[in-house]
Amino acid sequence: MATEQEYASxxxxxxxxxxxxxxxxxxxxxxxxxxxxRPNDLYIDHNSNFKxxxxxxxxxxxxSGWVVVHGLGQAVPHAINLALxxxxxxxxPANLHTNTSSVFLSDDNHTSLTGAAQDYQYARELPVVHxxxxxxxxxxxxxxxxxxxxxxxx
Numbered sequence: 001m002a003t004e005q006e007y008a009s010x011x012x013x014x015x016x017x018x019x020x021x022x023x024x025x026x027x028x029x030x031x032x033x034x035x036x037x038r039p040n041d042l043y044i045d046h047n048s049n050f051k052x053x054x055x056x057x058x059x060x061x062x063x064s065g066w067v068v069v070h071g072l073g074q075a076v077p078h079a080i081n082l083a084l085x086x087x088x089x090x091x092x093p094a095n096l097h098t099n100t101s102s103v104f105l106s107d108d109n110h111t112s113l114t115g116a117a118q119d120y121q122y123a124r125e126l127p128v129v130h131x132x133x134x135x136x137x138x139x140x141x142x143x144x145x146x147x148x149x150x151x152x153x154x
Contacts, residue, residue, distance in 0.1 A: 019059075021052045040067050044082060046074040057086045057133075061094075066134040072105070073126040083131040090135060097132040 024043050040060050042053055060067045067086070071079020087094045104123050 019056060021049050023047050023049065040064060041070060042067060043070045043072065044075045044079045045072050048075065050078065050082065053082060054085060057082065058089060061086060061090055061133065061135060066132065069131045069133065071129045076127060076129045079129050079131060083133055086133055093136045095134050095136060099130045101128050102126065103128050
């Protein structure tokens with residue numbers, strides 16, 4: 001399992017933005033600055049394409065050993081479903097770490113009740129779930145005979 005620092009320092013682990021779903025690209029532009037926008041972050045909303053996010057998540061897990069699924073608003077159940085599907089799909093054991101929070105998202109153009117576009121930004125608070133999926137390393141287990149050979153040989 002690669003750590004975040006190892007992943008950030010390696011150039012082979014980068015994912016091109018063309019593999020990111022267009023809906024996710026739009027969603028990333030709307031996010032507050034304090035939320036991470038690493039290549040291993042999958043942002044899900046109710047309009048996200050589940051199959052493309054699932055394939056991208058599997059690829060990221062295979063390359064770097066970790067991925068973080070963020071579910072926004074109504075997509076919290078979708079994010080949980082995606083995280084559990086990714087955990088079930090990998091061949092090695094995976095850890096899930098879940099955090100919840102609330103974020104403020106701003107819509108650029110808010111239409112009023114009369115249908116006229118307003119000039120101000122509309123901010124709304126959304127519930128968010130952050131699920132980190134990380135693959136476990138298999139422990140190095142030496143056979144008892146290997147230890148005997150190391151102590152006997154000279």
